[in-house]
Amino acid sequence: MTVVDIHPHIVSRDTARYPMSPIGGKRSDWSHDRSIELDTLIESMDAAGVDKAAVVHSSTTYGFNCDYVADAVSQHPDRLTGVFSVNVLEPDAPAAMRHWYERGLTGMRIFARGSTLKEAWLSIADPRVFPCYELASELGIPVATNATVKMLDQIETVVTSFPKVPFVIDHLGRSDFSDGAPYENAAPILSLARFPNLYLKVTTNNFRESRDGKSDPLTLFPKLVSAFGADRMAWGSNYPASQGTLKDMVDLANDCLAGVSQADRDWIMGGTALKLYRALAGEAVSA
Template sequence: MTTTSAPQKLLTDPPDPNPRKPALVLPPGSWDCLIHVYGPMEDYPFHPGCPYRSAPVLPETFIRQMKILGLEKAVIANGAGYGSDSRYLLETLEKYPKTFRGVTYVDDDVSPARLNELRRKGVLGARFAGGPAYPHLPKITQQMARRLADADMHVEFLTFTPGGMAEEKELFLSLPNDRIVIDHFGRLDATKGLDQPGFTALLELLDTGRVWLKMSNPAFCTKEDYPYAPVLPFARTLVRHAPERLLWGSNWPHVMRNGRIMPNDGDLIDLIGEWIPSEEDRLRIMSVNPDMVYGDGR
């Protein structure tokens, strides 16, 4: 009798270990509002529903990188690899409480007491997935949204819905939360142009005053590699339309780039200057806005 072992999950390519010093000088107090960290797999195993694994990618590595790039604080989002297992995130927040804030996935049965505990430890938001990908990740419900609002935690959203914000807009408008953060440009398709319904819906959501958008992971929006040229007109339009509702994130360590060019994080900082030409807008997006969403005085 023969047996078949379970398929080995993809080991994602590591980030560039040598970030160059960018030409752009970031404003004081700049944040990276979306990174991930991963500990040793034997101690922090990846969720079986996640399609990838990662070698250790440590917060200490990112802290050294921050000094080169001109960043002062960062938001660690518990990645799809860990889902609602927040152990490594919480250990990192406890170790570096002045440098990092956290966002994690939470299960449907999470208690108000647990949410309050997460909040005290620096986890300021709960992340949810939309669409068919990553079925192991939790979906937002009205009950959960209310529970988070009561715990003074905001909602973050990672969408995989093919229609993007055109299909998710009514869901967002129905939530009771006054702080909703959308990751990765709303995963818009940069090939469909500025007039696509999903981008129009995204601008309308920003106009509500309840929604923030992370200008992060442009590789989700185009098959082109750095500098992700098709995303530039969308970034410029967003900055003109609602700079007070935008955040920036690198998505370090850039998981699932196998088969594509791994960006250098110094280049990503310089790309900020292309996306956000005005120094005033850069100060708002890189420092003022993240202080509002993540700067809880810790």
């Protein structure tokens, strides 16, 4: 089994070369307290048995300047690709997308909200963003977003309007599974299973929360696999934003996925990622 992480972050100590410019003007706490550099990520991947990764640009550290991730990918093109962010509301957003794509970043993320932005600063269904989706379709790259199930109407609008774009919902859309089986509270996220271009990113936070309340990973993840198919679910560590070692996060994921078949686990822990990020599968990509 090839293990692929589609949600680690890196932050450089070299603030002269990579100046801080966090989105919203406030740097995230994790990037202060437990950020890691490229070398530590590679060492952690080796220790955890993680073969490859799609490194997600830290918007709460660098805003829309993705130089550090791009430089990291250039040093390890056999193991890494990158997920860039651009200001999708600006007219030059497609040009910025091409710039980062040409530097080896083969996925995009729309950071709509987060630890330093409690309220969404944009609608992912804003028509001003549509040229970005059109280019993503042309380039054949996935678009990840941390939009939540509270933005369900926006998610449905973009996945139906751009059916050739693989959309990846971070952190299971912050869904509530605490009511337990049959997980009626999860109706919003489960309703998205009808869109074949909608993918779920299952992160460390989701695995930890899968034991909250009446939730049980042995019933929750089979439910999600039954709805979406394991080939539309992909693991992301959120390391080091989530506390703990990368190895602990891999072990946690495998433990929580004990209720699904080995074939399904193979998809979630790596196979789906290789489908989404073609560069990690060894496919040549070009602008």
